[in-house]
Amino acid sequence: MKRISLILLVFFTACDYVQYQQGKDLYVTHCAHCHMEDGSGVEDLYPAMKDMDVRIDELPCIITQGINHPETLLEMVAIEGLSDVEVSNISNYIMSDMNGRNEELTIKRTKTLLSQCTSQ
Amino acid sequence: MKINPLVALLITCFLVGCQRSDIPDVLPILGDREVIDNDTVYHTIPEFSLLTQDSVSVTNADLDNYIYLSDFFFSFCPTICPKVKKQMLRIYKKYEDNDLIRLVSHSIDPKRDTPTRLKDYAESLNINTDKWMFLTGDKDELHDLAEYYFNSAFDDPEAPGGFNHSGYITLVDTHRRIRSFGLGTDPEDVDKLLLHIDVLLKEYETH
DSSP states (O other): OHHHHHHHHHHHHHTTOOSOHHHHHHHHHHTHHHHOTTSOOBTTTBOOSTTOSOOGGGHHHHHHHOBOOTTSSOOBOOOOSOOHHHHHHHHHIIIIIITOOOOOOOHHHHHHHHHTOOOO | OOOOHHHHHHHHHHHHHHSOTTSOSSOOOOSOEEEETTEEEEOBOOOOEEEOTTSOEEEGGGGTTSEEEEEEEOTTOOSSHHHHHHHHHHHHHHTTTOTTEEEEEEESOTTTOOHHHHHHHHHHTTOOTTTEEEEBOOHHHHHHHHHHTTOOEEEOTTSGGGEEEOOEEEEEOTTSBEEEEEETTOHHHHHHHHHHHHHHHHHHHOO
């Protein structure tokens, strides 16, 4: 059993394993042109998705409502047309695959969070 | 020492394959040209008069001693602009210490991109505006100018953000002539542009 997990580990590492493939595809389509494919962002204009202070619980509402920090120049407008499942997949991709954080949003949790967004 | 012919063939193929045949020794002068009285007249950037992020007037005479990279964008752009800026930033960082090189970003949305807003934008990019300037001014002048830099920019209510535009980064020499360009949304195309900048710089080393 130990040996199998070792093989699996090598396999996943070697293949740049992505846990949330649909989340990644959606991120590339809807977010990457501002936050960059690797999540590095653009200086203080478009914040990096890596090593950010945002918690996973905050992601769904940021995605569907946008965000406007008063102290920064640019505003992020709401990303429209994403289903609850897609929102949770993007959030999980950002936190797990990009940030290596062991946190996950279930679809149920995502729906709850989305129903509580304070609309701007 | 005996060399296996197959190994020799492989090594040859490898070496030939690795050669960058797309990088010329001298960059061509791009754009339309005419011959007038036996003199070739090349495509050049026309006279312009615009304002910097510090509301200082700039004409192309101010750029005549530099080779520069130009792009067209607007700060409210919801589409390709951030990627182009990321590549401009790459160029900026590579040539940060080379005083012959400048970067010039033109807003195609001067109504909203006032000098003050462009100054904020430049500050958020953490760059030095002595090296990389942001220009605004008359909208028609800016949109016309885009074409001379091999870009297009026009009002389009249907387009995201209200403008239809392209994302080429253009390399201009000290004679206002275009020597290369690359698609700012494509990092590999910008790899090529970076090599072209080095080729152009050689022209100035020998003088």
